[in-house]
Every structure is written in C-alpha cells, then in structure tokens.
Amino acid sequence: MKLVSWNVNGLRAAVRKGFLDYFHEVDADIFAVQEIKLQEGQIDLELDGYEQYWNYAERKGYAGTAVFTKKTPVSVTYGMNGDSHPEGRILTIEFEDYYFVTLYVPNSQRSLARLPHRLDWEDEFYDYIQKLDQDKPVILCGDMNVAHQPIDVRNDKSNHGNSGFTTEERGKMTRLLDNGFIDTLRHFHPNRDDIFTWWSYMKTVRERNIGWRIDYFIVSERLEDKLLDSDAHTEVHGSDHCPIVMEINL
Template identity: 50%
Template sequence: MRGLDKERRITMKFISWNVNGFRAAMRHGFLDTFKELNADIFGMQDIRLSPNEVSIDTTGYYQYWNYSKEKSFDGTAIFTKIKPLAVANGIGVSEFDQQGRTITLEYPNFYFVTTYVPFSGEQLQRLDFRIAWDQAFRKYLLKLEANKPVIIGGDMSVAHEPIDLAQPSENHHHAGFTEQERDDFTKLLNSGFTDTFRYLHPNEKDIYSYWSYRYHGREKNEGWRLDYILVSNSLDSKIKKANILTEIPGSDHCPVSLEMDISAN
C-alpha cells in the first residue's frame, strides 16, 4: 500500500455490482473480473456473508464490509484504492440497519455510498417497509449532500421509467415498477441527484442490468435496469462515461460503471 494515500487522481472509475452472493461470484471468476475492471472504488451489494466467512487478497485495495445480522442474507462491501477519511455502516436508523444495506466512505471532495435497496416482495408484502426506507435513505443522502457532493452506487430495486424494463405494461403493478417506488425514485432525483447513465444516454433502449434466471431473461434480453450510479447535480459537469456492462457474467445483475473527472484527495 506504499504511496497509495498520497496518490492524486484526476479521473476516477467507480463500479457498482449486485453480485448475487459473493461466494457464488467467486466461483464464477469474480477476482478476474475485478482485476480487469480496475476500478478506483468498487461497491458491491447482496454479498450474503457473515463476518470472517471469506478472506480474499485484493492487493492495492482497502476492504470495507457491512454484514446482515441474518445469515446468508443481503449485505454490502466496498473495495477502494484510496483510503477514506471515515467509514460509516448503515443510515443511522436501526429499523433499516439490520441487513447491512449501506456503507458510506468519506473523502475530502465527496462521499461514496453503496446501497442495496429493499425488494418489495413478490406480493408487495414489503412495500410499506420499502417506501419507509426510501424516505429515510433520501433524508440520509440529503444530510450528506449538505456537507459535500455524494456519489451513490447500488441496486436501487426500481426501474424508473418504461424504457428501463423490457415489458413495462405487464409489470406495472409488480415489485420494482410500482407507482410508489417510481415516484420515490423521482423524488430522490428531484432532490438534487443525477442518474448518470440517463444523463449520457437519455434515449438508449433495450439495455438492462438485471435478468431473471427463472425465465432465461439474459438470453432473451428481457430485463430491468435496477442498478444505478447517481451523483449530486453539482458533479454533472465532471461525468465522462457511464455504462452498463452487460457482457460481464457471474450474477443475475451486471456491473454498472462511471468515470468522472474528480479527485479523492
């Protein structure tokens, strides 16, 4: 790690990926993919690990983990080349901090947050919990944003607009595309955040970040765009590239990426 913290970066690369179980991802070549992507900050969701269950060597990166209190459930992680000023797990609300859903890294010029937004359930049985989470998470981000800009990478568990899923009419009342979830995501964006992929690709169709194994969705490209990297509006001019890496296997989600003209130091 010698010299790592003194390194000044002008262009940074961020990756966010729902790995659908970290052990499974490891079996499907995660480390090779991780090295090839060569991100400065790499956020992961749905790691499904308990403390000390997995140990991996990511030379050149600091590792930060937030585990769910329920075994083999949810959880998040961040691997970063640049040591943060501070690290915080959760959003400060005990009701929402039991499942390891959020990690925040603070740097001199921004915060980086990785998050795994709750799924509303096949029968929408957790929709009320999800909506309460949305409100609490938005409040948390705005508190951060009052101090310095924020970059958020995560599985947001919502396809925002009809362009963001293959079959919008058939899924209008399904988890991830309900009016309540979509409205809450709009409120988040309207509170001062930019969807970086749509910022650069406003009309691009048929590109998704999640496909159901159950229906061979990836082979048919019948998917959903559930994974996002958002930034504070004040960072819009620094956005260089924002992509959905659909060619990368290893999960029912694929990574999403962002390159920005920004320094962590």
C-alpha cells in the same frame, strides 16, 4: 476515476464464477458490491492495493454490502443516522471532497408485502442523502430495486404495479432525481431502451435481453460537469445482475 458497482447475489458464488478475473481486469478505483450474503470470516479476498470495508447482515446468507477502495477514506459509516441497520444495506465512505455511498434497497416482494417497509426505508434514506449532500457532493450506487421509467424494463405494460415497478417505488426515485441528483446512465444515454442490469434466471431470458435496469450510479447535480461516462457491462456474467461502471474526473 473509475467506479464499479455490482449486485453479486452471493459473493462466494460470484468468486467461483470469475468475479476476481473481472475485478482485476476492470481495475476500478472504488468497487462496490451488494447482496454479499456472507458473514465476517466466511471469505478471504486477496485484493492487493485495496482497503476493504464490509457491512454484514445479522441474518446469515442474506443481503449485506462491501466497498473496496484504493484510496483511504476519511471515515466509514455503517447504516444511516446512527442506526446500524441489521440487514447491512448501506455503507458510506467519506473522502475529502465527496461521499461515496453504496446501498441495496429492500425488495418489496412479489406480493408487495414488504412495500410499506420499503417506502419507510426510502424516506429515511432520502433524508440521509440530502443531509450528506448539504456537506459535500455525493456519489451513490447500488441495487435500488426499481425500474424508474418504462424504458428501464423490457415489458413495462405487463409489469406495471409489480414489485420494482409500482407507482410508489418509482415516485421515490423521481423525488430523488428532482431534488439535486442525476441518474448518470440516463445523462449519457437518455433514450436507450436496451440497457438492463438484471435478468431473471428463467431460460433464455438474459440471452433475449428481457431485463430490468435496477442498478444505478446517481450523483449530486454539482458533479455533472465532471462526469465522463456511465454504462453497464452487460456481457459480464457471474450473477443475475451485471456490473455498472461510471467514470468521473475527481
């Protein structure tokens, strides 16, 4: 199975920049997108062979997630723990043998004004994922808005303490990975310090690969022997993020 995740930073804008060309070329079994920035009825995607599931934010032009899947799920959950979550940041697609979860973790903001909300969200999410994992294995993907280790951000020393690279945010990721989950890219590329998934729009930043790795495929540890590959399609433009891809034998 081939799985793709991409923070498109506005799906309508991404479509104008070639999203559909990439979508059809990559031919994923499941394709997840974050930060769709639209409401129901604002886009009509012709995706033959795929079922479409959308979690829109209540606020117009903001956040939101979607999943396009070739296989019909057993169930779909919008939000966590029975709460719809008005920013549309999480979608859980249940299949017979696993859960597929895509999420767009809240940004702490440059001033860290939203860090307390972010940390509360992380705690709720951690409990939610652990509960799912007790039932069946979990495949988690999306923009987690954190560079976990120094090799996940080009200028780690100057960015220490900044949004996305605070001790608190990194600690939440460590907790997840220390309690039953695998960062799949690091499983295959433990020492690569040049794989990033997000770049500022500032001039020449992406060309010089001054980026952050904040998009992840994370899976339950018991799926480790089924992993085939995990990588980032850094050559694909259309957003300030690039798509990430995982292959798994399920």
